[in-house]
Amino acid sequence: MRRAAILAIGALLGAALWWRRNPSAMPYWQRFFVELPHPGITRERLVEVLEPRPRERLLEVGPGTGYYALTVAERLDGGRLEVYDLQKEMVDHVMRRTAERGLTNVTGWTGDAQQMLFEDNRFDGAYLTVVLGEIPNQDLALEELARVVKPGGRVVVGEIALDPHFVSFGSLRERAERAGLEFERRLGGGFAYFARFRVRAAA
Ligand SMILES: C[S@@+](CC[C@H](N)C(=O)[O-])C[C@H]1O[C@@H](n2cnc3c(N)ncnc32)[C@H](O)[C@@H]1O
Numbered sequence: 001m002r003r004a005a006i007l008a009i010g011a012l013l014g015a016a017l018w019w020r021r022n023p024s025a026m027p028y029w030q031r032f033f034v035e036l037p038h039p040g041i042t043r044e045r046l047v048e049v050l051e052p053r054p055r056e057r058l059l060e061v062g063p064g065t066g067y068y069a070l071t072v073a074e075r076l077d078g079g080r081l082e083v084y085d086l087q088k089e090m091v092d093h094v095m096r097r098t099a100e101r102g103l104t105n106v107t108g109w110t111g112d113a114q115q116m117l118f119e120d121n122r123f124d125g126a127y128l129t130v131v132l133g134e135i136p137n138q139d140l141a142l143e144e145l146a147r148v149v150k151p152g153g154r155v156v157v158g159e160i161a162l163d164p165h166f167v168s169f170g171s172l173r174e175r176a177e178r179a180g181l182e183f184e185r186r187l188g189g190g191f192a193y194f195a196r197f198r199v200r201a202a203a
Helices: 004-020 028-035 041-048 068-074 088-101 138-148 169-178
Strands: 055-063 080-084 105-111 123-129 149-160 183-188 192-199
Touching: 028 088, 041 068, 041 123, 041 149, 041 183, 041 192, 055 068, 055 138, 068 080, 068 088, 080 088, 088 105, 123 138, 138 149, 138 169, 138 183, 149 169, 169 183, 169 192
Parallel strands: 055 080, 055 123, 080 105, 123 149
Antiparallel strands: 149 192, 183 192
């Protein structure tokens, strides 16, 4: 019994390590995990740090099944939320939920955050939560965010240590600064946090 428990824990740790070293998108069949509460990176906290405003055009990268999307879209009266995910099933799932909620200001796109199909300066702001660590080239994704968000616009990144692809605040800040994102504030601590950056204006 004890041996079985040790083996199970070892297998779990091994799987977590493997995932960490091999960034990849969480498959749609595992969506149960993102429908659970997100301790420390709640919807209320995202709203507090992102400050979505009426008439804005915002981008969510990697919305999963829409844990945050509906809450944000509801605050964009006269504006628009565009959700962008590698997996079409995730995008379709979010669009079903927004339709059920009667929201008409959400657009869904399928694509890779490392090479976004949007023109420069399209968005007033962007956010991504529990996504960055799944992306093989995080630097590229951060550069793309700095490109598609207007100079002066904000980019909010959320992370939680329960995720095998967790990105520490130190690593994020270093990469973000290199990509042209200036650190503004952080909400939360080492276990779960939201960090807000501002897109640097071109020199
Ligand atoms: C762990 S889920 C998080 C979902 C949601 N943000 C949440 O917190 O509930 C990660 C999401 O990021 C998406 N994703 C992973 N890599 C991506 C990439 N390169 N480009 C766009 N989306 C990506 C996955 O398909 C998945 O929907």
